[in-house]
Amino acid sequence: MSRDDETARRVTELEALDRILAREPIAEEHLELAALVDSVRAGAPSIDPAFAASLEARLAARSPRRRAGRGARPRAGQLAFASGGLVAAAVALTILLSGSVRHDLFGGGGGAVTSLRPGNGAASHSAPVAPRSAHTFSGAAANLNSGAAATPNRAAAAPAAHGRLVQRGSSLTLSTPAASMQSVANQVVTATEQLGGVVENSQISIQGRSSYSSFVLQIASGRLGRLISTLSSLGGVAALNQSTQDITNPYDREVALLAQRIATRASLRKQLAGALTDAQIASLRKQIGQLNARIAIEQETIARLGRDAANATLGVQLVVGAAQTRSGHAGALTRAYHDALHALEEILAIALVVLAIVLPFAISGLALWWAATAVRQRARERAIRAA
């Protein structure tokens, strides 16, 4: 018999076998096969009815017992839903935390402000700064003035977060329609005063499309961020720059000099008390007078440095431009759009980080599971061969 004939016979017989098992009619030539199937099936061990009943009872009892005892086995969908909920909660928490950090940086703390130039796309970031309050410095000056503390404690005088004195200056350029120039200028003044700032200098010129306004505002360093944020909503932000200068070293130098001069003055006063001749007395009084003048200058310098650190200067310019008011309806929509995009970016970044952490474990776990399954299956095949 050829190989093809053999294959054809095998196929025919297997088809006949399927018909036998399905209890369909077969050709006479396959009756022997049917008898073989019948013999195998008839000779197979039959299940004990008692065991069958007990197995059915066990299966029937299985589910309720589990639910009463250890709780229901969660389905894949429920697990996925729970996992999704956990991930969403983690993402929301992270966004909240990052949002509060950003609020601290930009709003409440008046720290880092990003310099934006929407026109040319340039951007630079300033370092976080540590503002000091005005009354803190006046307190320090009072200490020096009394002469009680020859070397004032800078940390005590200025309990800033980082112990540094930083002078801050910012400039903000807003574009506004010519028709709104006067109104926006008024709002700049109002917003500044509402936050406790002062308008040091202002210039407003209303001349159609050539209108412009400029302001020099002074405000407590801690409120600079809020003021910028408020003013930014009055028009389109054309430019925002911030500069910072650390004045800690000049301040410390002046304080040390002042302490030295106060000590010298005290020494001269002692000498004056013990002076015997008129010439000595006159000379000492002259030196003390000169020192008093220098001490006054030092104190003024220290106070000025303190004011510089406590207050920030904000230059505001209003120029005529398209009506890009962020406070307007379109502005709100744009801002919402950007906020949404930003939130999505953050979620994506977090998801990527989570994925980067989880993926290697998942791949390793899958590989281990696959290897264990393959090994177990091989062992099973070996077992059937050896049986």
Place this chain on the structure above:
Amino acid sequence: MSVIAALPDEVAGARERFDQLYRSSAADVYAYVASLLRDRSAAEDVTALAFERAFRRRALLDLRRGTPRAWLFAIARNAALDELRRRRRVGSIVGELADEGALDDVDEALAERRVLVREGLASLDARDREVILLKFLGRLSNAELARVLRCSESNAGTRLHRAIERLREVCGVPR
């Protein structure tokens, strides 16, 4: 008691399917496992284990990949092979199956033939015996047989046909 009655939280259709599967397959699964293990007690344990596994994994049953019967036999096969592995490790002595008493009500020639086939089947290599049992008792299609045996469909067909030929040979049954 019906299995359905014990599953109040399941979808009625799914419960009905599992109950039906149990009723239609329990005897065949047991026969297959007992023939493979040649030990009634172990066969009962393995059959129970197979149905419990099937019950636990019933949500994973994918009807596109085969019938529930084929899926159940695959579970039973794995459980039976695990039992064989366990025996190899602990060196259990396998008790032979007692003779079936169902030969009393058939004529002598048929009874003789059935005894011949049973003995022939028992003398076969375990792999040949397994494929015959899966086909004859499980009534699996060749595709399902291939899935259970983890081989190609043509390979499953070849193995099955070869096993039938060997059974015929050892039983001295003419073709």
